[in-house]
Amino acid sequence: MFEKEQRIAERAQLLLNENLTSEEWKNAYAHLALDYADLLSDMKFLTKISDRLHNKLSLINEQAIKHSTELENAKRMIAIQNEELKKKISQRTSDVRNAYSQLLATHSELDQFVYRASHDLKGPIARLLGLCQVANIEVKDPLAREYLEKIGKTSFEMGNILESLLYINALKNEVAEPSSFDVVEEVRKMYKALGFLSNYSKIDFDLETEIEKVFFHTDIEIFKTIIKNLLEFAIKHIDDKANRKSYIHLQIFQKSTDLEIIISYNGIEIPSSNYHLIFNLFHKIANIDETTGTELYTTQLAAYKLHGSVILLESTREKTTFSLHLPSFKKKMLVS
Template sequence: MCQNITWVVKVSIIPFLRWKAITFIFLLSFVSVLGFAQSKIDSLKERVKSDDFEVKSNALMELFISYRLTDLDSALYFAERSQALSYGIGDSLMIVRTEIAIGYVYQEKGFYQLAIDHFQNALRIARRNEFKDREKFVLNNLGLTYYYYGKYDEALQYHFQSLSLREEEKNQLEIAISCNNIGLVYYQIKDYNKAIEYFKRSLEIKKSLKDESKIEGTLINLGLCFSDLNNYDEAVNNFTRVLKLCERNGCEDRIKVDALNGAALAYYSLDNAEQAEVYLREAIEIATGVGLQSHVVNNTHYLARIKKEEGNIDEALELLHASQTLAEEIDSRVWVNKNYKLYGEIYALLNDFEKAYGYQMKYDSLSGLILNEEVIQNLANIQINYQEKENLETISLQKSEISRRTTLLILSIIIIFLAVVILVILYRNNQHRRNVNRKLYEANETIEKQNLELTNMNTVLEERVRERTQELNASNAALLKSNTELDNFIYKTSHDIRGPLATLQGVCNVALIDIEDEKSIDYFNKLSKTAERLNEILSKLLVINQINNSLISEEPIDFDAMVTDIISEQQNAKTLKAISVEKEIECNLHFRGDQDLLRIILTNLISNAFKFYNTSGRIDSFINIKIFSNDRLHVLVVDNGIGIDENVSYKIFEIFSKASDMSDTAGLGLYLVKLAVEKLGGEITLSKAPGGFTQFEVILPYH
């Protein structure tokens, strides 16, 4: 609950003058610092003019460092000049430094593939020259870049390699950095407990170093984990702590942007959209100012989502377009994919289901590329490889000498064998060369003859294909005409027969009133029931016609009311025993579909469960109805009735097929269900639930 508190402060003139003096001193100090920084930059630019390679290259790299946090374009310019100078001289160490610097700029600007290319160049040179200190630094940057790029298995691999080198050196601060980065990868693949484990390890190391300025990033990452575990209060505490540290000690723009973004999402989850929007806009402003394009993308995405939830669709689309344009520019697959999902949700609200479906398909396709089964397996293998590394190294040392001697022996045998084989091959080749040349001549003549025959055969086959195509088209037209005539016949016949049936039922009812002979009454009762069953069959035949020819409507479905109504209808029918009915319908289930088709599906499944109950007095009959959703709608109807014989289960969805000899129906119910499900683009299955009970499951897509 937010409260507005007004503070009343009494101010005297003396404190006011003191404050003005303090402000003047601060401004004077600030101007002095700026002047000193500018003076240093001017001095470095003068050193760049030197003819000495070392002086010039170091000056260029110091200029890169001076600009990297404030002006990425200028930083890139000086890094590339230093790179050209380094390659010209052939200084391997300086080449590695410049490749890392250029990769850093491209990473910050969001051009991840370019960053990866430069870091890979730096890694190859560092390993070739055994620059261990640079190698671990490059590995860390590669891990971060693959992380931003959405390739989490490769990110984890490089971070574990970097961690191994840092553990060998026992550099606690660098170990903490690697643990933090590994936690980020686990966070992205939604293994939040593993992520928290690494983040806490990183935080404990940093606290032991008693340097408060180094914990902001880890606090942000812990806050993100708590948010995804729905512990939003703890998340807000972490993000607020970071923002306070930034105010007190100062921090990098990236840190502040991440903290604002995390706090915004946490407040949004706590239903404080107003505060969330304030933080998001502040984060976008800072990220735009310093060129943190990937941060602009994700903050704009979340602002668009807030506007969508508020019902401001036009502004939401405008923000989303801006986020998507920038995400595609920097090739950020993760945010391109998240934007696809939001596009689908917005166009669904606008009832533009074609666009909504298109974006949902794009989202599903790209999601499979970003985090498929192969990537997940790679992540698991990388973790296992890291944990077993020390054991493998020990075993490797023990086997090294044996392997070396065995290899020498095997190589000797292979060389002797190959020499013999070569001699045999040369001898046989000389013997068969003439035979091969003769056979090749004969083969060429045969091939020419066969080519001529194939040409003639192709001509004949093309004519046959043309004839078969014409026959197939004619058959399809005839089949379409037959289906249309059959639909019309069913519809017309059903209507024509229902009139006489109604008359027959009326006569039976009058006869039952007037006749007192018990035998005659029994006959008329049977005749009335037969007419009633025939009328039911005709009704279901009309429903088949209705399903085949109806247009699917899109309207909100109240499953709870619909199921309650159907159960009430079935319970009013006469049964020999009480049947317990339990329904589990997901709360706040939002599904739009065709009301009539869904009622046909539920009515027939539930009525079958009532009809075919177990008549045994020792068994309490029950029916369980479950309706829930994940990416699709699931409808389950489970009962402990008489069951369905496995020998006929494969054909129960066919027309006029009966699941039991006890059935007094025409075998149309489950056929109607299958028709309606297929009309809605879904699928239906029959299976055994736990306990051996009969279970029907219907799965329908969202539109």
């Protein structure tokens, strides 16, 4: 359109030329009139477009004002709801704090109850075991001696259960104190310490590791608890009825700063339906007198204390396998 305006200006300037003939002047004027008419037509078209755009802009503006009003109303509603929500959150937070305080108090009372009850029961059980020993010396009747043996056995089991409960109670409140130690050495020591168990002499123990010494940084006492309970569980659950040589195979892997220990043994098969139950307190997979049902529960609790995990990988007639995974405390928070 700017070209048309420039052309009109040039033709108008041409009409001012005094040297034009009458015929040239008429032709120039005629072209000027046509260009001007064409320009007016474009102006009318643009005006119509402008009017339409103006109407659309007016409509958009009205909608924007409407939306703005709705937005302001929504903001006011949100502000009101936020205030109500803040009040509810504040109330809920207060309720949760009160509930947490009550829970801590209840937990503390329960810990004290378990501790006191266990200690209070240890005395009578010890006296009962002593009486059974004395009675076995003095009583000659075979049936009475059989009953005394059963009473003594039951009392001994109760004593073991109480010791386990006391340790579990202490472990729950224990804070990990990490240090560096040789895992291989500690595992061998823990296995030798279990020589008093009845199945110990029937087992071939084998330890496999990629290097001779595996140094690791974690709480050594809690670590020893985990290894002791896993090995003790394996020894106690050796299948005496099976006509085969029993074994415990332990593998130690150090991956970066993490430690993984695989314990495999050929013992009593754990049914797959019980996989999710074996780490529950007092759950027994077999009616074995030496077991208290606390071994795997304590193992899992101790593993959690070290930010690790212990899982049952498989259990068949040929092999049962547990996996223990522990991270080094060098890269972990020391808060239990």
